[in-house]
Amino acid sequence: MRFKQPSVLxxxxxxxxxxxxxxxxxxxxxxxxxxxxxxxxxxxxxxxxVSSERVVAAYQLTFGASLIAAxxxxxxxxxxxxxxxxxxxxxxxxxxxxxxxxxxLPTAVAGIxxxxxxxxxxxxxxQLAKLGIQVAFKPLGVVVALTFIxxxxxxxxxxxxxxxxEAELEEAAxxxxxxxxxxxxxxxxxAALPALLTGFTLAFARAIGEYGSVIFIAGNIPLxxxxxxxxxxxxxxxxxxxxxxxxxxxxxLISFVLILAINLIxxxxxxxxxxxx
Numbered sequence: 001m002r003f004k005q006p007s008v009l010x011x012x013x014x015x016x017x018x019x020x021x022x023x024x025x026x027x028x029x030x031x032x033x034x035x036x037x038x039x040x041x042x043x044x045x046x047x048x049x050v051s052s053e054r055v056v057a058a059y060q061l062t063f064g065a066s067l068i069a070a071x072x073x074x075x076x077x078x079x080x081x082x083x084x085x086x087x088x089x090x091x092x093x094x095x096x097x098x099x100x101x102x103x104x105l106p107t108a109v110a111g112i113x114x115x116x117x118x119x120x121x122x123x124x125x126x127q128l129a130k131l132g133i134q135v136a137f138k139p140l141g142v143v144v145a146l147t148f149i150x151x152x153x154x155x156x157x158x159x160x161x162x163x164x165x166e167a168e169l170e171e172a173a174x175x176x177x178x179x180x181x182x183x184x185x186x187x188x189x190x191a192a193l194p195a196l197l198t199g200f201t202l203a204f205a206r207a208i209g210e211y212g213s214v215i216f217i218a219g220n221i222p223l224x225x226x227x228x229x230x231x232x233x234x235x236x237x238x239x240x241x242x243x244x245x246x247x248x249x250x251x252x253l254i255s256f257v258l259i260l261a262i263n264l265i266x267x268x269x270x271x272x273x274x275x276x277x
Contacts, residue, residue, distance in 0.1 A: 070150060070204035077153075084099075106212065108213070136217050158192055161194075165187075165188065
């Protein structure tokens, strides 16, 4: 059984060994230590920690808000990438640079800025309050913060794909009688779908573990707007390391299953698309 493809470049064994060691030191060993620390709890104690009402509510908010934010960014990111690739307009370079702003901003700065805007007395929050909508210190605020930090992942993943997509394909479809919607569904969307799924996965994964930009706008109200990372920090501050690792282990398992499912969808789509070719 061959583990490598024939290549004119030497060094596979060294590069492969370095990759395994590097991933072990940075990923496998720390995660293994997390699971091992959790085993210091009995099964009853573990279940008591991870199934408490407060922890379950935090899991629901964290994963639910992360999923909603990632779906929003899926559509918004495609639209922003399309505008940046297909249109020329004054200030395009500035808009393109603004997309990366969530990458550059410290998460605490992003959280304070969003809270200032969406607080009941903020510039946007005050107007929304007149409509009976409260963003800050509510689950909606968590979704807003996670959408803000996740948008660049989708835009920067989809943008190169759209740049490489030849405009002649769309022109050919138009010549064959396809309308704009048919061109999008049959040509543009299938080509961009793998990149969209990748961007969705990255945005979702980032949102699950986000802390700094969320704690300010969430308000951290137990059973309402409290996220899992905050619970873990609280356990650590109380020197309850086993409880913190128990919550983190469940979060790790759920995240792994969800990301694995998304990757399987990507693999299925790539295989199906390849078979059609």
